Amino acid sequence: MALKGIDIFKLTPKKNCKECGSPTCMAFAMKVAQGSADISACPYMSDEAKAQLSEATAPPMKTIKVGAGECEHTLGGETVLYRHEATFVQRPLFGVCLCQDCVDEKLEKTLKVDYERIGEREYVEVFYLTYRGDKDAYVELVKKTQGKGRLLVLDCKDVDAAAAALEVCGAEKPILNGATPENYQAMCELATKCGVVLGAHI
Numbered sequence: 001m002a003l004k005g006i007d008i009f010k011l012t013p014k015k016n017c018k019e020c021g022s023p024t025c026m027a028f029a030m031k032v033a034q035g036s037a038d039i040s041a042c043p044y045m046s047d048e049a050k051a052q053l054s055e056a057t058a059p060p061m062k063t064i065k066v067g068a069g070e071c072e073h074t075l076g077g078e079t080v081l082y083r084h085e086a087t088f089v090q091r092p093l094f095g096v097c098l099c100q101d102c103v104d105e106k107l108e109k110t111l112k113v114d115y116e117r118i119g120e121r122e123y124v125e126v127f128y129l130t131y132r133g134d135k136d137a138y139v140e141l142v143k144k145t146q147g148k149g150r151l152l153v154l155d156c157k158d159v160d161a162a163a164a165a166l167e168v169c170g171a172e173k174p175i176l177n178g179a180t181p182e183n184y185q186a187m188c189e190l191a192t193k194c195g196v197v198l199g200a201h202i
């Protein structure tokens with residue numbers, strides 16, 4: 001069960017030393033309760049308190065790494081499903097949906113949107129590649145979008161086509177969004193073999 005800030009505060013060392021980046025132990029406890037700070041930021045927390053807190057304060061959504069190299073992103077770690085409930089821990093990524101029919105026109109335009117705003121780079125970080133039933137055309141689509149510094153998401157429920165696309169991706173580690181109640185065993189095997197994160201159509 002989630003602990004309240006006051007419960008977490010009771011387990012802090014109460015030194016108010018600021019080494020965790022918060023002005024007081026109480027402020028730190030409130031941040032931990034909200035999910036915006038990790039208990040490991042306090043170097044003086046006892047092992048007993050850590051053991052008690054790590055389970056109780058773990059976010060219900062697991063934190064995962066996706067992609068590789070410059071396309072690597074951290075997802076999850078959230079305590080809520082919707083933005084209006086609380087601030088997301090991870091900033092949502094911008095994505096564009098591409099398929100064999102639109103890639104030539106949309107890819108060029110998408111790559112032009114790349115600028116800096118208040119110190120942050122604004123650009124499309126994700127290419128969501130939709131399978132249209134033609135394996136060869138899908139592999140071509142993947143090739144066209146590779147090497148552009150974007151995380152690829154393979155939207156493909158066909159196991160053979162997904163395997164061919166993953167072979168082309170190599171070490172880029174895309175997300176494979178293709179499991180269904182009918183194919184999940186084969187998709188799980190494929191994702192495990194290729195070391196990629198698997199998403200499901202439910």
Ligand code: SF4
Pocket residue numbers: 012013014015016017018019020021022023024025028041042043044045
């Ligand atoms: S580092 Fe620990 S003891 Fe120091 S203020 Fe933060 S929570 Fe309190």
